[in-house]
Amino acid sequence: MHSLTGKLFTEVEADVLREIICNRRDVRGNRFLDRPLEEVVVRQLLDAALHAPSVGFSQPWEFVLIRDAEIKRQVKDSYTEENQKALSFFGEEKQAVYARLKLEGIVEAPLNIAVFYKPSGKPVLGQTSMEEVGLYSVVCAVQNMWLMARALNIGIGWVSILDPDKVKQILKAPLENKLVAYLCVGYTDGFYLKPELELLEWEKRKAAEAAVIYERYVISP
């Protein structure tokens, strides 16, 4: 069998990762700078994505790099429509806050990346019982890219207020592809110290204890 000679990381290196993780933010259009991304930087983001884990090493991802203003405008139209619908989900008080939020940077960001899941069309090792893990591989790629962007002091915002069918039409994506994420990418004038929705008191950070269960759930009688 192949030798095991993987690198051992130091405590200092683990701390670097911890800092990158804790300083990553969702960046919106009011923060992006009008400055193009160098090709070498885009390559580093993609390289991080392409080294994500994938079920059965299936690498079921496709990345559409969008700089064209007309395509962005069409995607923005879908956002505007979906965001209008979204308002009605919230109570009166939250609606007023919601309407003031800047939630995307489709037009402002120099680069948009539409991230698709592409089914492999043959059985995939590890995907035979839980088919959705193919999608999850693509999400791991997005998270790798997001962290790498933060380490390069580049902002990413994930826009999910979109009609995925419309985005597929705009991008002429194959029928079998599934839109997983739509990312706005660019240099920014800075990063907030905490998530914006936490600063705005839209939601509170949950206590760690609320998310951790030991051994199994206890059913109340």
Place this chain on the structure above:
Amino acid sequence: MHSLTGKLFTEVEADVLREIICNRRDVRGNRFLDRPLEEVVVRQLLDAALHAPSVGFSQPWEFVLIRDAEIKRQVKDSYTEENQKALSFFGEEKQAVYARLKLEGIVEAPLNIAVFYKPSGKPVLGQTSMEEVGLYSVVCAVQNMWLMARALNIGIGWVSILDPDKVKQILKAPLENKLVAYLCVGYTDGFYLKPELELLEWEKRKAAEAAVIYERYVISP
């Protein structure tokens, strides 16, 4: 509005992240050491997970920490059953290879973590058009944990050859919870330099060009 004073990372720090990303592996039972994980280490893994991005800052995750041998045995039974079924998906030649692969470390790993999506029960900002992004937030938490584990020289293996309903029953999980990932976590005797399925030539690494599209898909006439 709140000030923007987020940390600026250096090139050296970005390189550390790149190395962690490229050296992360899926670790199986033939590599785990029989050595318990210190509580402080488990806390660091959870802390990385809890700082993942989540749609609308909903933090829709729950982590079940499993050390109990009887629970592990029951989960392993589900793996064995599903893995037997999985064989039939592959052609004769691949079946022989598949049957020899060690694909999980449920019993060998000192710690298992079942990761669930817990729907919030109220409308979530950003989740009104693509409901699945709640699940994707949980996957981002898994990937954060996986990278932090690698930085701490700890192995994680993601087991997806399981019946999620059986795992939910074993863990007495609430009906509304959805199993996203089942992780085996522990110290290891090393990390392979490349993904195991690449070394075994089960799948090839795809060329970057195959995964990148510019502006939009071109439909052949």
